[in-house]
Structure formats: C-alpha cells, structure tokens
Amino acid sequence: MKTSPFSKSWFTRVGRLIGIGLLAVLVGYYIIYPHVFHCQTVRYSDFEKVNDKLFVSPDITQPQRRQMFQTIQRARTRVARFWGAARGEATFILCSSPAQYEKYCHSNEGAGCSLGTPWGDSYIILNPFGLNEDVVSHEMCHDELFTRLGWWTTTTEVPQWFNEGLALMLDRRFVNSTDSIQRYLDYMDEWLYLTNGAQEFLELEEISTMRGFFSGNQRHVMLAYMTAGMEVSRWMALVGSSGIKNLTVRVEDGDSFEDVYKQMEEAAELRSQIKLPETPLHPQ
Missing domain, CATH: 3.30.2010 (Zincin-like)
Structure with missing residues (x-):
C-alpha cells in the first residue's frame, strides 16, 4: 500500500507538534517544580x-x-x-x-x-x-x-493544621511529654504564652491551608505550630491512641475528614470522665 506525500507530511507535522508539546510540558514542569524534578532524577x-x-x-x-x-x-x-x-x-x-x-x-x-x-x-x-x-x-x-x-485526599481534605499538628505528636522539640493529657496542657502553656494569654490567637480556619500556615513572619509560623499542636493533642487525649488509625481508615473509605474528626471528638467527650481545660478554639 502506497502512502501519499500528503499523508507523510501530515504525520511529520503532527509528530513534530507532539514533540514540541512534550518538551514544553517538561520545561514548564521543571520551572514550576524544580525541586520535585531534582528528587525524581x-x-x-x-x-x-x-x-x-x-x-x-x-x-x-x-x-x-x-x-x-x-x-x-x-x-x-x-x-x-x-x-x-x-x-x-x-x-x-x-x-x-x-x-x-x-x-x-x-x-x-x-x-x-x-x-x-x-x-x-x-x-x-x-x-x-x-x-x-x-x-x-x-x-x-x-x-x-x-x-x-x-496525595489528593491529603491535599484537599486534610487541613494543614492537622497535618502539622499530627507530626508534632512525634516531634518532641517543643513539648517532650508522651502522656496525652500532659502534652495537651504543655502545648496550651506554649500557646498561652505566644497569644499573650489568649488575646491574639489564630483560628483554625486561618491555618487550614499551606499558604495560611506558613505565610507570615516567624512568630506567625510558630503560633501556627503551637495552635496545631494544642488542637491535635487535645483531640488525641480525647479519642485515645487508636483514634488516628480509625480516622484515617474512615477517610480512606471516602468519609469527610471534617465530619469524622468532629464525630470522633464529640463521641469521646460524651463518654470521657476527664474534662480538659478549654480555650477560645473550644469554648464551653
């Protein structure tokens, strides 16, 4: 079967356009995410x-x-x-x-x-x-x-304050207590100091994104960390050591992170015999 010169020319042009397009994608990817490109290579x-x-x-x-x-x-x-x-x-x-x-x-x-x-x-x-x-x-x-x-669920469903606060549960640079209740109390002390006695604090919604959490001066970032640590340590003290596993399993199955987080917190508060000190983030 013979191929016409027109067909050859058309395929050549299409191939060239595809090649140029792929090259443009690679160059754009490197410009926008150079650190990821370097990690991959x-x-x-x-x-x-x-x-x-x-x-x-x-x-x-x-x-x-x-x-x-x-x-x-x-x-x-x-x-x-x-x-x-x-x-x-x-x-x-x-x-x-x-x-x-x-x-x-x-x-x-x-x-x-x-x-x-x-x-x-x-x-x-x-x-x-x-x-x-x-x-x-x-x-x-x-x-x-x-x-x-x-990646998708972690990026779109999980607020940054939870991601960072959870990591602080294993990071003892700021609070070194391994007891869940004492860890919450220690984070509250740090938070009270940074907020001048709860006068100048960040709402959780303000640090729910990467930009909101890390954009700002050093005090803002440190306050964001202490707010996240206080919130997650409080939640962990209520739901117990199995809480994180139960939460991630339910979110992995398709449940909303926000719904599961609140449901587990409310259920734990109802059955708990321990009353934790409250803050403006969790008023009486």
Whole structure:
C-alpha cells in the first residue's frame, strides 16, 4: 500500500507538534517544580545510591552516615509505635550542605522536609545540620499520612493544621511529654504564652491551608505550630491512641475528614470522665 506525500507530511507535522508539546510540558514542569524534578532524577546525579530508597551526598563522611542511618532507624521505630505500623515508603535524600538541601527541598530552612506527588512518589530530604530523631519522625509522620490517604485526599481534605499538628505528636522539640493529657496542657502553656494569654490567637480556619500556615513572619509560623499542636493533642487525649488509625481508615473509605474528626471528638467527650481545660478554639 502506497502512502501519499500528503499523508507523510501530515504525520511529520503532527509528530513534530507532539514533540514540541512534550518538551514544553517538561520545561514548564521543571520551572514550576524544580525541586520535585531534582528528587525524581537524584539517581542520575552524583549522589550515591545506598538502595532504591536511600541516596547520600558523596560529601557526607562515613561517621556522619552511620549517625544519620541510626537516627532514621530510631525515628522509624517511633513512627511504627505511634501508627501501629510504618507503611511509608519515601525515598530519603541525605544532603551535605544548605545549597544541596535547597535544591531538593525548595527551601533553605530547617533540617528536614517531605514532598509528595500526585502519582504516589514521596521524598524526605534531610540536612545533617540540626538533624535529630525528632526532625526525622516529624517528616516521616507526614509521609505516613500521605501514604494512607494519598496525595489528593491529603491535599484537599486534610487541613494543614492537622497535618502539622499530627507530626508534632512525634516531634518532641517543643513539648517532650508522651502522656496525652500532659502534652495537651504543655502545648496550651506554649500557646498561652505566644497569644499573650489568649488575646491574639489564630483560628483554625486561618491555618487550614499551606499558604495560611506558613505565610507570615516567624512568630506567625510558630503560633501556627503551637495552635496545631494544642488542637491535635487535645483531640488525641480525647479519642485515645487508636483514634488516628480509625480516622484515617474512615477517610480512606471516602468519609469527610471534617465530619469524622468532629464525630470522633464529640463521641469521646460524651463518654470521657476527664474534662480538659478549654480555650477560645473550644469554648464551653
């Protein structure tokens, strides 16, 4: 069967347009999400591949590596104890300098950050400066929630105050009590101090998005963290250690996060013999 010159020319033009379109998509993707692109292509960089889920900067010394590996393992144990089992499968990227950390994390602040993608890949980027078990546990908790609920639900259903507040339940940098009620009381003390005795506080709706939570000065971000920690620690003190598992299972099955969160809280308050101190976020 013969192909006409017109057909050849048409297919050539279409093929060229498709190629240009794909190139434009890739360039746009790199411009908008360069940090995600770098994470996805870390295996082609000079980072050393320890295994499929762990890449290490060649500048990190062996003693530093051993310390970081041990820290990750301890954090994994803490996460498994909190969740019942560690299901997260994030790829760890261990950086050796602020420049490397900013390249993969898209931020030069902090010692760790976590990223999730719509197609299910997740990454935890760590910087050896200031790295400890609390930092890794915090980021791994984000990944656990992402793994259970997926990118879409975590992004559209779960408010940022809950995502950050939950991670603080494993992060003892601000409040180190492991007792649920005492942890709530300690977070309330921190919150009262930052709000000048509950005079200047943030409503939960104000920090329900990533932008609302992190946009602002250092005091705003710290107050957002303490507000999230106080709210989630109160909820955890009411619903108990099985609460987070029950919530994520129901949300994973299609129930609304907001509805499940409130239903579990109200049911726990009715049957609880303990009356927790109230705040303007939860008036009598």
